[in-house]
Ligand code: NIG
């Protein structure tokens with residue numbers, strides 16, 4: 001079965017091979033086809049629907065079904081390459097305290113750990129499904145999900161098992177913080193042994209990635225040498241590498257991520273010139289999470305500096321109960337444009353093809369023949385409305 005979608009005022013492909021005919025400098029780099037149509041085919045039990053044809057609407061072929069969007073913009077579904085969706089509990093009071101001056105140091109992670117361990121599988125599954133649905137309702141079609149609120153073997157394994165039910169992009173984050181019970185039992189060293197040994201072995205079958213909260217400024221997180229050990233153990237277990245780095249201070253996370261060939265180093269709020277140079281000459285994506293700076297009152301990362309240096313940049317939500325309880329990629333785009341010096345076109349690319357690159361995926365993040373038909377629809381004639389109409393729910397994943 002195939003479906004023809006017409007009434008696309010602006011088709012944003014994010015595909016560099018598409019010849020730009022729209023002629024607007026504001027959308028340059030987005031691979032825009034004006035007054036376009038898309039044909040989607042395939043699907044069924046074992047295959048995701050794929051894009052079969054794209055082009056000007058007046059050249060569109062016939063299909064079994066047709067829908068007319070009536071003049072909307074269409075873009076690739078957002079690729080949210082950094083989230084922590086497996087959690088229970090409520091830390092709104094921590095957010096409120098920060099808004100009146102309290103600093104964030106990662107200590108609240110233990111509060112979420114308690115609530116998450118106590119939640120039943122059914123409760124957690126319902127929470128995850130609701131969050132994924134919330135994301136789709138805002139245009140996200142690919143999401144990476146980390147563990148990291150179980151922090152013992154049983155609950156980290158459970159988190160990844162539940163994450164696997166909704167995404168292939170699962171990340172083992174046993175090295176989120178040293179949990180309070182482990183501090184009493186045997187200290188940091190014993191917990192690191194557990195993370196790099198039994199916990200990793202139990203979690204690796206359900207994980208594609210390993211991540212570590214590399215932050216010497218937090219008493220709860222891990223320093224450079226500890227982080228290196230975690231990442232090397234993960235790599236030896238066959239996992240790809242991701243790093244939480246340079247979030248609260250200028251730490252060693254970025255250099256470590258680049259040295260070890262991590263797919264992405266995330267946050268990148270405090271960077272030296274050497275960090276920027278290292279990223280620019282690497283295959284590691286800098287994933288920026290502006291919702292975190294919004295929710296912690298930190299300075300925003302300098303996206304302009306990174307892009308001008310030639311660094312590949314992604315935008316993601318970091319959706320989590322502590323530093324950013326928002327699943328909204330449109331909000332991240334708006335913040336990136338308003339607060340981080342990105343043009344709308346740069347922010348839209350970072351939220352789509354940039355996220356795909358941060359996950360080392362080339363089947364999502366662009367609209368191209370043969371790729372997954374993960375499309376988002378904007379209730380407006382141009383994608384420029386996404387940052388322009390900030391806070392208004394005008395983007396959704398196209399359900400086909
Ligand atoms: O990416 N920095 C570490 N982890 C999360 C926050 C987790 C929490 O506070 O619950 C982050 O910001």
Ligand code: FE
Pocket residue numbers: 082083084244318320
């Ligand atoms: Fe995070």
